[in-house]
Amino acid sequence: MATFISVPLKKSSEVDLVKPLSKFVTASYPAAEEQGEYLRAVEELNKLRKNALGRPLDKHESSLEIILRYYDQLCAVEPKFPFSENQLCLTFTWKDAFDKGSLFSGSAKLALASLGYEKTCVLFNVAALASQIAAEQNLDNDEGLKAAAKFYQLASGAFGHIKDTVLSALNREPTGDISPETVGALSLIMLAQAQEVFFLKATSDKMKDAVIAKLANQAADFFGDAFKQCQYKDNLSKHQYLTGSLKHTAFLCYFYFQEVLPVLAAKHCIMQANAELHQSILAKQKKRFGEEIARLQHAAELVKTVASRYDEYVSVKDLSDKINRALTAAKKDNDFIYHDRVPEVKDLDHIGKAALVKATAITPPLSQKFTDLFEKMVPMAVQQSMSIYNQRKAETVNRLVGTMREATNLCNGVLASLNLPAALEDLSGDSIPQSIAEKARSIVQQGGLQSIEQLIKDLPELLTRNREILDESLKMLDDEETTDNELRTKFNQRWSRTPSGDLYKPLRTEGANFRNILDKAVQADQVVKDRYNTHCDMITLLCKPENELNAAIPSANPTRTLQGSEVVNVLRSQLAQLDEIKKERETLEGEIKAVTFDMCTTFLTALAQDGAINEEQLSLAQLDQLYSAYNQRVQASLRSQEELLGQVQTSHQEFSSLKQSNTEANQREEVLKKLAAAHDSYVEISSNLREGTKFYNDLTEILLKFQNKCSDIVFARKTERDELLKELQQSIAREPSAPSFNVPAYQSTPAAPAGGPTPAPRSVFVQQPQQPQPPKPQPPARPPPPTFTPQAAATNPTTTPPTGAPSNNPPPVAPPTQAQGPPYPTYQGYPGYSHFPMGYNPYAYGQYNMPPYMPYQGTPGQGGYPGAPPVGQPYPGYPQQPPQQQPYYPQQ
Secondary structure: OOOOOOOOOOOEOOOOOHHHHHHHHHHHOOOHHHHHHHHHHHHHHHHHHHHHHOOOOOOOHHHHHHHHHHHHHHHHHHHHOOEOOOOEOOOEEEEOOOOOOOOOOOOOEEEEOOHHHHHHHHHHHHHHHHHHHHHOOOOOOHHHHHHHHHHHHHHHHHHHHHHHHHHHHHOOOOOHHHOHHHHHHHHHHHHHHHHHHHHHHHHHOOOOHHHHHHHHHHHHHHHHHHHHHHHHHHHHOOOOOOOHHHHHHHHHHHHHHHHHHHHHHHHHHHHHHHHHHHHHHHHHHOOOHHHHHHHHHHHHHHHHHHHHHOOOOOOOHHHHHHHHHHHHHHHHHHHHHHOOOOOOHHHOOOOOOOOOOOOOOOOOOOOOOOOOOOOOOOOHHHHHHHHHHHHHHHHHHHHHHHHHHHHHHHHHHHHHHOOOOHHHHOOOOOOOOHHHHHHHHHHHHOOHHHHHHHHHHHHHHHHHHHHHHHHHHHHHHHHHHHHHHHHHHHHHHHOOOOOHHHHOHHHHHHHHHHHHHHHHHHHHHHHHHHHHHHHHHHHHHHHOOHHHHHHHOOOOHHHHHHOOOHHHHHHHHHHHHHHHHHHHHHHHHHHHHHOOOOHHHHHHHHHHHHOOOOHHHHHHHHHHHHHHHHHHHHHHHHHHHHHHHHHHHHHHHHHHHHOOOOHHHHHHHHHHHHHHHHHHHHHHHHHHHHHHHHHHHHHHHHHHHHHHHHHHHHHHHHHHHHHHHHHHHHHHHOOOOOOOOOOOHHHOOOOOOOOOOOOOOOOOOOOOOOOOOOOOOOOOOOOOOOOOOHHHHHOOOOOOOOOOOOOOOOOOOOOOOOOOOOOOOOOOOOOOOOOOOOOOOOOOOOOOOOOOOOOOOOOOOOOOOOOOOOOOOOOOOOOOOOOOOOOOOOOO
């Protein structure tokens, strides 16, 4: 099942960006320095387009990076140039992606003077190339699986983004390949294939069958949705209102999806079959043998359908064999052993789903190496006007937001002084207050005590890992510095390189800084742990079931008299209205902060039309237009709060006069306050621990870079040390080991040296030429290592001793022509081995009163060596009497 769907690239005609953009730059930016910079940027933009669209691209990530850079540059340059038909007109021509060309019908293309059209088509190529790169990945290793999943999700996100923006970007009916229906179907296909890759990854990792079944079932759903969408697109291509080039491109899409539909249908069945297969394994583990057989039968039917209808697209032989083997074994076991009833497929429980993929959000910049070529493209007048405008805007936003926050703080202070809403949370005296119950559920949903304990448990491991990296980095420096100091002490002035201690000072300072950071982090961790220990009991109580939590809270019955009273209901209604006002303010604050307006275009237009910018007039008019409605909403919120607070104070006086207080009520109120505080502490502790985990993980990356830096410099120092040490050793070897002196005359003899040279002594003395020192006599050659027991041979009195040299010495040979370095010299005869005495046979057992050879006793039931003779008989080819005048090894 290696068939993956990819999308062909769109092709664009060449467009000259230099002339129109340069003309606009020359007219808008009279400064020579800026103008030259922007003209160079225009040239770079033109080259970037040619690299991205003007040549064939390899199915590699580097090619995708080029297209992403061009797309990011288009997004960045769009608000800086007035691209339109009546100002800066650039016509972009693109061919349909599914057009394979025809001799008679020509090619399907569309030309528009719209930068949005260019962006849409470039983003289409981003998605198409990503799909091709993903299809080329090797799915037999983790790197290939991860890359394929990433690129399929990127392709899905890009197609989805085109679906959402193409109509507004073009302001007309698009061609068939970039129509919302087409790119929507392609987005679903890419997402389904990404899910399929996750299924393959889970299968290769041998994850649990329940997980794999859910992944496969989700992939089947995705392929089913894509199949339906393609059928919908198939129907759209036949609509009558499509005419001309649009109808042509629609039919091109129709033919493309006719090729894709069988693959989608096959993969839908295959994924569903895989889900049933792994779910059957789960059923077998739960001893539901009838369900196992039903699911395997359903899987076999699905695979059979694929094999009969879509065999030319997808091969399912391996999967079919696997399912059939499992089905045969399951039926056999059930027929003979379990006799479990096999249910109908419709009666089986639905398999769960697990979607691990998500379309990548298209938020420029998409390229990791993107640098805006026109980053500084703002004239000085516009830049100053924008700076003042931003100050005015910030003041307006801060004034509105500050007014609302002050009102909210005032409201909270008044309620706190009245002990509200805590006084209303518990009137029954024997049930859990609603707010406490909600807090308990919130803690349980966030993982409860276990999540915090796990985070606390992970912190020491992360800390230890960081400490180990830092210690290992500094240890490398210490070891190298120690070696350097030892060699410096040994060679003194000859060790002329820079001391390691001086060279490592910046690194040691950086390392000390890291250690200080870790020490402070440990202190911060301890503060969090102490706070956790303080509130641990109450957090544990909040994690308990509702009945245990209710039992742990003291009851206070006297407050029951206030249940259902009109005062309580009025207070609750007023507090609810106040809470609603607070929520509206939070929403309003977000809306105020999110207000944006491209004032730069307004200033640029004013500058181009009038030659000057009246910043105050333009800014105040625009800000009043943007924030006048928000200002009215803020004032209305303040008035509503003021009226409600007055009503709350009046109602609270009546409530206080009715409420009774006693010891039990005070204890209950104290426990409820602790529970509320525990919830707040839990939220803060969780946040702190997650921040700590992120801190340690981020620090790990920094420390690894520090470790690499230390490793690189230590490696360089070791290389330098080895070279210097080698040079010093060679220099020392060339020097004499002792001072020269004259040898007395009586110690020298005129006899000439005989034989070969002798080995050099440890110390060399300078001799006088006229009085050479007599050579030492040649020592006898060393014998080879013994291979027999001499004592056994000596105890045989009947054996005639061999003539010549003794048996423990080899025959004398001519002295070698050079000094004998090896401990065992090479002798005549068989190369590399020495002679034993003539007539000696080391394998003749018994001739020297040696005990007879004991044959090998094999293990009972085990055959002997294939070439061995019968027991008690010698090996053929080995004589039992010592041969006369034969060498130990045959001569060659």
